Amino acid sequence: MPAHDLPLLIDAARKAGQVATGYAGATAQRWDKPDGAGPVTEADLAVNDLLLTTLRGARPGYGWLSEETEDTDARLGHDHVFIIDPIDGTRSFVEGSDTWAHALAVAERGIVTAAVVYLPMLDRLYAASLHGGATLNGAPINASSGTDLQNATVLAAKPALIASNWKGSVCPQFKRSYRPSLAYRLALVAQGRFDAMITLRRSWEWDIAAGALIVSEAGGRCTDRTGSALRFNNPDPRLNGVVAGGATVHGALTSALA
Missing domain, CATH: 3.30.540.10 (Fructose-1,6-Bisphosphatase, subunit A, domain 1)
Known part of the structure; x- marks a missing residue:
């Protein structure tokens, strides 16, 4: 239990x-x-x-x-x-x-x-x-209920902003910030201090598992970069990127990704 x-x-x-x-x-x-x-x-x-x-x-x-x-x-x-x-x-x-x-x-x-x-x-x-x-x-704690991606605060490393990662090679104009720990980024999103976080590289399960549940239990969404549900304890313990945030901002980010 x-x-x-x-x-x-x-x-x-x-x-x-x-x-x-x-x-x-x-x-x-x-x-x-x-x-x-x-x-x-x-x-x-x-x-x-x-x-x-x-x-x-x-x-x-x-x-x-x-x-x-x-x-x-x-x-x-x-x-x-x-x-x-x-x-x-x-x-x-x-x-x-x-x-x-x-x-x-x-x-x-x-x-x-x-x-x-x-x-x-x-x-x-x-x-x-x-x-x-x-x-x-x-x-x-509760995740952000923000709806406007343009004014959203998103935790992301600079490589995530490369134009080729986004549809039409145009990165949305959100406000970017950064924290080095992926687990902490997810926790901050769950707390509502930031509207979302993204990491587009393949990510180890141990960096993501704890924060993913904390986000979802705070009312947010946490998926891979395609919007697919995360599953853990895979033979290869790496995930296809991670997008987490309040439901509306999460949807806008996954929709905008190439």
Whole structure:
């Protein structure tokens, strides 16, 4: 049951925050992953170890998909799977920023049922369970009800604005902003602080799973770049981009994409 898993995720996320904040980002040992996959630090691995022990210790029958654990097809044989990003926004962590997050989710047969995005440096804990609504630090949150794409605030990296991504090679004239953590971008959309977010590159499930449920439970929509529903625990754990936002702005964005 989603409500059964959510308290476990919340407790684990707070413990992860205690571990991660025990490292000084700029001085934490770090190295680059192969094939340009980005940096990883000793803090990422310490948090991953904690979550693996805590979560699978509590739910030994659940599968496991994490950015910092070598993936195998064993998870495909489980109805329930943890989908984890120990630190989403590692570059921000290294730079000493406060906008990195822990992203924790449970998916049941491809559908996310419980989720947490926690920013320990800001003490912001976003949470949701399927059909249970979304909260920030325990208070209900709601996605934007804005209807005007031209005046919408959209979280997006600059490459998303390239003309070839849009029908007629014309990018809509929305107001662009940016946050490095994908999980945090989704949480901000769920909170209604931004009208939408888009990422058009193939995106790892661990970056998206938690935030996707939080958006949908806050009354927004979260799909791939074509408007198709997201499913998780795929053999290849990458999604075809992500578009999230209030229902009207989400529809306008997906309609405008090439």
